[in-house]
Amino acid sequence: MPALHDLIIRAAHVVTVDAGMSVIADGAIAVDGGRITAVGSAGDIGSNAHEVIDAPDRILMPGLINMHCHAADGLFRGLVEDLPLEPWLQTVWKAEGAILNRTTCRLGSELGLAELLLSGVTSVMDMFWFPEETVAAARSLGMRIAAGGIFFDYPGMDGKLVDRRKADAEAFFASHPADGFVFSGTLPHGTYTVGPEQLTVAGALARANEGFFCTHAAETLAEQATVTERYGRRVIEHLDALDLLGPRSVLAHCVHLSDGEIDLLAKSGTHVVHNPTSNLKLASGFARIPDMLKVGINLTLGTDGAISGNDLDMWLAMRLAATLHKATSGDAAAVSTAETLRMATINGARALGAADRLGSLEVGKEADFLLLAMDRLHAVPLFDPMTHVVYSANRSDVTDVFVAGRQVVRDGRLVTCDVDRLVADVRALAPAIAASIRS
């Protein structure tokens, strides 16, 4: 007599993202206490469970892990257009300075995180002012979040000065003990906006609290020029000199890298977040993804904020990651389907230090997964589920999402959020946002 499971889900294909990238036709998983207790053929797993979900026209796959986001920036979606990073940031910061406070950061976080969760993102690393508000929004939605104290040498959009940063970061660690849903770290903005002193404070705090360290790095040519002029070394060399690379470090962007910098990232085990949507829109350029893959850097994927997006679409990020570098390299085999899928799932888990718990459908892991519709015209015919996921599926194909075995999206609707209220609240704030950059 087989064990009675909490939940069994059966689907047309189970895309596991396990070490062998197994795809199981007519597959199933069993879930008990929020964890996966069986993965295999539907026939083998049977139907002895309190709840059985049959999804004969769905792909079952791990929840996506978005490793770089500023969720609350969704409030400014589409507000500032067609400017390169530096002047764009000046205008964005003007809007942020005028609008952001605890309340609006909470609202913006809900907006961004809800958009992500609806698209099957079950874990996100977020960098923003008032990170505790973003964490609260994530908890309320029922998704996992990596966040922590922001460091910034100038007056922040949260109204705080640099001398408050360390205490706030410490307080974040103290008030967010690791519970499997929150990953704590420190997040200085970048090497051109945070000097060596504060970068070092942020690094030491991360280490002392066994947290991650995340910063923007080598996003633009202008940033490389500024840092090189200021410190006589390139961005990644600078971080290395400050002892800020390593397996708990997560660097967003890494677009403009020298061979030596790629080597430093590889040797140190530093994780890189590729944000192709943002890199295109802000004219930042093309990250050297094939070169980084060659030397075994752990590449993850991010949406960046909706202000540079203009949305938070990990499916678009996957498709861009899989195809952009074919065109830049002239090699149609560059960045394979499997590599892309790992970037959006298990590699993110690895960067979170949670590859043993997240990022794939394997026994013992958290039951974070999504169901993807296969009955849409762009999914017909379907010869290879992984190819479909990377090259043809859209966020709107995600019908159901589970985190730790709990259903948070059902039939394309959020279970954990009153979307009508959220939309109304954001729309009510929109006139003030539009006005913020006019003066």
Place this chain on the structure above:
Amino acid sequence: MPALHDLIIRAAHVVTVDAGMSVIADGAIAVDGGRITAVGSAGDIGSNAHEVIDAPDRILMPGLINMHCHAADGLFRGLVEDLPLEPWLQTVWKAEGAILNRTTCRLGSELGLAELLLSGVTSVMDMFWFPEETVAAARSLGMRIAAGGIFFDYPGMDGKLVDRRKADAEAFFASHPADGFVFSGTLPHGTYTVGPEQLTVAGALARANEGFFCTHAAETLAEQATVTERYGRRVIEHLDALDLLGPRSVLAHCVHLSDGEIDLLAKSGTHVVHNPTSNLKLASGFARIPDMLKVGINLTLGTDGAISGNDLDMWLAMRLAATLHKATSGDAAAVSTAETLRMATINGARALGAADRLGSLEVGKEADFLLLAMDRLHAVPLFDPMTHVVYSANRSDVTDVFVAGRQVVRDGRLVTCDVDRLVADVRALAPAIAASIRS
């Protein structure tokens, strides 16, 4: 007393794509006899109509015009992956040769065109074997199509030899008199697969029948090398020498162009179709869109076939067209929102020789339009409807589509197609398709 209209549609924003790129808040259009008879504020247009559609949470905009497609290739979606154009084509042609006949071309055309129509594409230029089957599928769906006789120097996937091509092309013209729904032309495959003799025949036939001339041109470096070696001149120079450029010529791709070739295209008034999705996936490269814009070439947009896509998503094509060239040029203002929107609409109409009838919402034009949902999270807040359309909207946001005033998509569902039957028929054929490349 105002006139009694057939139909009035009111929406939150009307994106007209008229000469001034007007966007009308709380706007409306009136439709009579399939044509637009009024465009303006909802208040001015009133509600005196047999049917009034209120869409307070929708953007009303012109139907999209997809200027390069092989709709029936949807049958082979995802079948051949991670190969550059030339070896990829060899495998694709193997599958096509084994599978294609009148019946399967009709089925594949329905699949591809239904996918397009559902996403708001109301006119498409399609190049494929058995074009009369694709036209039949378009008629049955209720959309506009540009098609015509294929030219190919080798035995075709339709089982025909080169000596049949001229007669077939003539027959296409004879059996498809211009009725506003079908645009007839000739479509030789490319300068590397069709010699000067047949290219000239195709060009003369197009002229004699006042039709368009369309071919693949300058898609890859290998193609440029082959043509240059064979004829001692580059692809566009070759077409120019054969007198095949001009305002009725539509060239798909134009990725690898010399300055001289861009000059030839500009001076001749030749239309170019940008296919960014396909160019990335097949590692073809980045078309020189900003350079072509500078000299005033009429740039249009295409999806190419789903076999190189892997879907037919004009919204993705718009987003790529708007952002790719920012990154290649380092200029975040390259390819503006307005330019992108024109590429997907009015510029296509111009390339069809139908700018007086299609491509924008203006009085006297055909009532081809779509409604776009604004109540999804990625549409909130919404500061600029045009920016939203280009940078954030998805095909799944299209809720309703009209062609010549007739509703063909309602609430996200095709009115003119039995999608369940279509999906079942394609799935029934899938095992044979999968087997076709195994031997």
